[in-house]
Amino acid sequence: IWVLGIGGAVYRIVDHAPDRGYFDPFTISLSSLFDKEDYRDYFGAEGGRIFLLFRPSGIFHSRLTYTLEDEAPLSNRTNFSLFYPSRSYRANPPAMPGRLSALRVEFRLGSEPIPFDFIFQNGLDVALEHSSPVFTGGDFDFTRLEGVLSLSIPTFGQSYLLKPGFRIRVSAGSATGSLPPQRLFSVESALDGFAPFGVMRGAHPREFTGTGYAALVVEHNFRSLPLLALGIPFLYRSNLELIVFGGAARAWTGNAPSAPAQKGTYSETGFSVSRIFDLFRADFTWRLSAPRGFYFTLGVSSFL
Numbered sequence: 001i002w003v004l005g006i007g008g009a010v011y012r013i014v015d016h017a018p019d020r021g022y023f024d025p026f027t028i029s030l031s032s033l034f035d036k037e038d039y040r041d042y043f044g045a046e047g048g049r050i051f052l053l054f055r056p057s058g059i060f061h062s063r064l065t066y067t068l069e070d071e072a073p074l075s076n077r078t079n080f081s082l083f084y085p086s087r088s089y090r091a092n093p094p095a096m097p098g099r100l101s102a103l104r105v106e107f108r109l110g111s112e113p114i115p116f117d118f119i120f121q122n123g124l125d126v127a128l129e130h131s132s133p134v135f136t137g138g139d140f141d142f143t144r145l146e147g148v149l150s151l152s153i154p155t156f157g158q159s160y161l162l163k164p165g166f167r168i169r170v171s172a173g174s175a176t177g178s179l180p181p182q183r184l185f186s187v188e189s190a191l192d193g194f195a196p197f198g199v200m201r202g203a204h205p206r207e208f209t210g211t212g213y214a215a216l217v218v219e220h221n222f223r224s225l226p227l228l229a230l231g232i233p234f235l236y237r238s239n240l241e242l243i244v245f246g247g248a249a250r251a252w253t254g255n256a257p258s259a260p261a262q263k264g265t266y267s268e269t270g271f272s273v274s275r276i277f278d279l280f281r282a283d284f285t286w287r288l289s290a291p292r293g294f295y296f297t298l299g300v301s302s303f304l
Contacts, residue, residue, distance in 0.1 A: 003055035010048040014074065016040040017182050017206075020148070020171070022196050031192040036081045036089055039191050039205045043095035043182045044072040062107040068136060071182060072097045090205070096180035101138025102131035110150075116300040117197050120152050120167060129183075142177030146185070150198075152304070155220070162304070164223050169198045174212040175254070185213045187249040187266065195283055195297035200247050202268045202287030202295045210251035219245035221274070241301075243272040243281070265289070274301045 023031075023039050032038045047069025054062045073094040081087065110123025129144040154165040173185045189203035198217055226242045227235040246269040267288040274281035278301070285295040 003053060005053040006051070007053075008048065008050035012046040013044075014042050015045040015071075015182075016042050017184060017186065018146075019186060020188055020198070022188055022199055023191050023194075027191070027194070031194075032081075032089070034082055035192050036084045036087050037192045037205065038089055041093050041095075041182070041206060042074050044074050045069045046072075047100075059110055060107070061112070062105070065104045065106075066135075067100060067102050067104065068138075069100050070098075071095055071100055071180075093181055095182040096140075098139030098180070099137070100131055100140055101133070101135035102129055102140070103135065104129040113150075117302050118300065119304050120150070120197075120302050122151055124149050131177075140178070140180055140183075142175055142179045142183065144173070144175045144179065144183055146173035147171070157223070157225070160223070162223055164221055164225065167197065167219050167221070167302075169217045170215070171198075172212075172214040179211050179254070184209045184211065185251065187213055187215050187251055190295070190297050193297050195299050197299065197302065200249055200266060200268060201270065201283055201285040201297050202293065203249075203266060208249060208251040208263060208266060211254035213249065213251040215247070215249035217245070217247045219243050219272070239275050239278065241274040243274055245270055245272065245283075272299070276301075 017040060019040065028039050047067070049065055049067040051063055051065040074092060076089055076092050079089060104127065106127045108123055108125045111121045113121050113123065125148045127146050131138055131140040131142050133139065133141055148169065148171040151168045152165060153168070154163040157164050186206050187203060187208040188199040189205050189207060190199055190201045191205060195201040197219070200215070221241055221243045223241050224236050224239060227240060248265060248267045250265045251263070268285050269288065270283060270285035272281050272283045276282060281299045281301050283297045283299060285297065287293045287295060
């Protein structure tokens, strides 16, 4: 089914540095309210955009957007928390003020992703953004390219309904020109003990940012076979699944104003117990990069 659409908006909003959308505003608000951990960096944006949608099939989705807006830095406006009134929020890095005049092209090859990866979808997402003073006299001049590849690969047990297998997510981004702080890339991380697939479970929000990055997350789900091998009926009849995983990432800094110092390669490994109450997974992560440590996070089970 072909889908063709056009739309636009005029706004004055609090915007944030780009991310992959692992955490919705409600989840981030709860984390801030209860634990003073905010995932995003914010800036003010006033202007408008128009966009064109084109979906020629169920496995190809594209979007073309032109944005013209004035951007400005925002300071931290509150220090309120229900349980940690004396703790300070992470500082909000100042955005570079100026007018953004940018053209953005996005496409996805693969079925639409399911929230929280309840059902994992193979796919390739690519986004290209170009801002130039040639476009109605904007102040920023940069090109920003990012891609994310998600794959599920069965390994054995082809006769099983839920097959053991690998899940892989590779993401990378790079930029040319003078990238403002509000357009820096960031390695995705856990938020306040919650970690969906694709993030670095032992990293902290916005810990690794720069003008480019690369990240790899790999896990193998053995399903219930290791528990069956133990011969303990209570375990394998509970449908619990055993997963081993690892991740590595690196962010680098080019000529971006106020870009943070390069921190080297990040790595982690661990194991998970999934299908707890058929819905949740518990992750036990060892951060191998300095400062080393052990982290416990919760996530959502994937059924395929």
